[in-house]
Amino acid sequence: MIDIDKFKEINDQHGHQVGDLCLQHFVKVINQNIRVEDSLSRWGGDEFLLMLNDPDVESAKKTYQRLIDSLYEAPIQLPNGAQLHLKASFGVTQFHENFHLQDSIKKADKMLYKAKSQGGQQVAFAM
Numbered sequence: 001m002i003d004i005d006k007f008k009e010i011n012d013q014h015g016h017q018v019g020d021l022c023l024q025h026f027v028k029v030i031n032q033n034i035r036v037e038d039s040l041s042r043w044g045g046d047e048f049l050l051m052l053n054d055p056d057v058e059s060a061k062k063t064y065q066r067l068i069d070s071l072y073e074a075p076i077q078l079p080n081g082a083q084l085h086l087k088a089s090f091g092v093t094q095f096h097e098n099f100h101l102q103d104s105i106k107k108a109d110k111m112l113y114k115a116k117s118q119g120g121q122q123v124a125f126a127m
Contacts, residue, residue, distance in 0.1 A: 001105070001112040002030075002067075005087040005120035007046035018078060022046075025076045026086060033070045034063070047112075049105065050090075057094070057127055064090050064123045072121070089115040090123040 004010075004026055011019040023046065030040050030050065037053040052060055068088065075083035091112025095104045107126055115124035 001091040001108040002048040003089050003112055004046040029071050029074050033067055087121040089120045093126045
């Protein structure tokens with residue numbers, strides 16, 4: 001699970017049009033930095049579900065750190081000429097055959113809240 005950090009503040013400060021630009025930019029940057037076999041879906045609001053296809057734990061850690069870095073290093077050009085750097089928090093778990101997909105999503109969501117409660121712009125893992 002991925003959540004754009006301080007998204008409500010972005011909407012409140014810059015308006016919903018800029019919020020929409022942020023969502024589009026987020027999807028573009030993430031899609032540019034994942035493999036074709038991986039899948040990004042909007043879960044709701046500013047939350048997304050990213051499923052990596054069969055990565056090992058170390059590979060997943062590197063991927064998520066690369067995504068955090070890529071988001072921050074690709075600022076959004078706002079209509080007024082200013083730049084906005086997006087930050088995001090990630091909650092990660094590994095899907096196991098014995099679990100229902102919904103259980104894995106709940107576990108990832110719990111990790112997402114852990115990452116956000118520790119300041120955001122980071123990854124919390126539960127494998």
